Amino acid sequence: MIKNRKGTEKIISVYWFAILFIVAGAMVYMVSSFYGKPYDTREIEAGLLADKAAGCVSYAGYLRGGVLSQEFKEKFIEACGLNFETEDVYGWKEQGQYFLQIDFYDFNSYPGSNSLFSAFAGNDNLKDFCNLEGEKSSFCLERGLYTLDKEGKLYAIKITSIVRKTEKNEQ
Amino acid sequence: MIKNKKGNILTENIIFIVLNLVFITILLLFLFSKTGSAAVLEEKYAKQIALLIDATEPIMTIHLNMEDAIQKAEKENFPAGEIVKINGNVVTVKLREKGSGYSYSFFNDVEVNANFDTLNKKEYYFVISEK
Numbered sequence: 001m002i003k004n005r006k007g008t009e010k011i012i013s014v015y016w017f018a019i020l021f022i023v024a025g026a027m028v029y030m031v032s033s034f035y036g037k038p039y040d041t042r043e044i045e046a047g048l049l050a051d052k053a054a055g056c057v058s059y060a061g062y063l064r065g066g067v068l069s070q071e072f073k074e075k076f077i078e079a080c081g082l083n084f085e086t087e088d089v090y091g092w093k094e095q096g097q098y099f100l101q102i103d104f105y106d107f108n109s110y111p112g113s114n115s116l117f118s119a120f121a122g123n124d125n126l127k128d129f130c131n132l133e134g135e136k137s138s139f140c141l142e143r144g145l146y147t148l149d150k151e152g153k154l155y156a157i158k159i160t161s162i163v164r165k166t167e168k169n170e171q
Numbered sequence: 172m173i174k175n176k177k178g179n180i181l182t183e184n185i186i187f188i189v190l191n192l193v194f195i196t197i198l199l200l201f202l203f204s205k206t207g208s209a210a211v212l213e214e215k216y217a218k219q220i221a222l223l224i225d226a227t228e229p230i231m232t233i234h235l236n237m238e239d240a241i242q243k244a245e246k247e248n249f250p251a252g253e254i255v256k257i258n259g260n261v262v263t264v265k266l267r268e269k270g271s272g273y274s275y276s277f278f279n280d281v282e283v284n285a286n287f288d289t290l291n292k293k294e295y296y297f298v299i300s301e302k
Contacts, residue, residue, distance in 0.1 A: 013187060020191070024198050035205045041218045048225040049278060083280035087261045098278060168275065 042139035056080035096123030
């Protein structure tokens with residue numbers, strides 16, 4: 001009886017260590033996979049970019065002066081205080097990692113009508129990767145707002161902001 | 172005989188408990204080394220600073236508590252005043268001599284100066300001004 005009990009205890013301790021190793025292995029795997037991946041900040045970044053664009057075209061519910069002009073369209077990046085330069089890694093400099101587009105619509109016929117005025121900046125190829133999953137995917141965000149001009153005409157504004165930076169945010 | 176048996180049981184139990192404790196300690200050390208590693212902190216702060224700058228307007232000052240990163244840099248004998256560098260619109264956070272740190276860009280076209288707070292030695296402050 002005593003022999004059997006000792007044998008059982010040894011088997012239990014072997015099982016105990018086996019369980020410990022399995023638990024430890026699972027913990028190491030989970031921690032490594034969590035901390036091995038970069039923090040994905042593109043959602044926040046795309047949101048901030050959209051906010052910045054919204055503040056650039058509209059203030060306190062009114063359209064800013066000179067927004068619906070050819071000059072604004074041509075100098076969109078400078079007018080909105082943006083800089084789409086990035087660090088020179090993974091060929092980012094040549095590719096461009098941001099895209100921003102603002103479309104203005106007549107409020108009364110929105111949605112369904114063509115835009116009255118559009119301005120965009122950045123790498124427009126990124127739009128094609130919006131609905132893809134995987135290494136080449138970009139984070140895409142669409143936001144809308146309504147604004148009045150000085151004459152009281154109401155506009156619907158659609159802002160599309162896209163951030164790629166996939167290599168530093170997704171693995 | 173009975174005494175010996177009791178002695179054996181006690182020794183076995185002590186060994187068992189000690190081995191368990193050693194095992195758990197190694198596991199915890201692994202967890203702490205992963206969560207507080209210089210690489211993780213570099214990435215965390217580079218991205219955090221870039222996002223903070225993106226959210227600001229000119230003529231603002233941001234104070235950021237970086238106590239854990241500063242302590243890590245001190246452990247690695249890296250000067251605390253050189254942890255954050257901003258070159259153009261790229262933030263670089265470096266906590267050790269080896270490696271080039273972690274860089275992340277911001278899109279806000281502003282002039283940013285990163286300064287180590289030498290009074291409390293826990294913070295960095297960023298002065299945002301127009302270009």
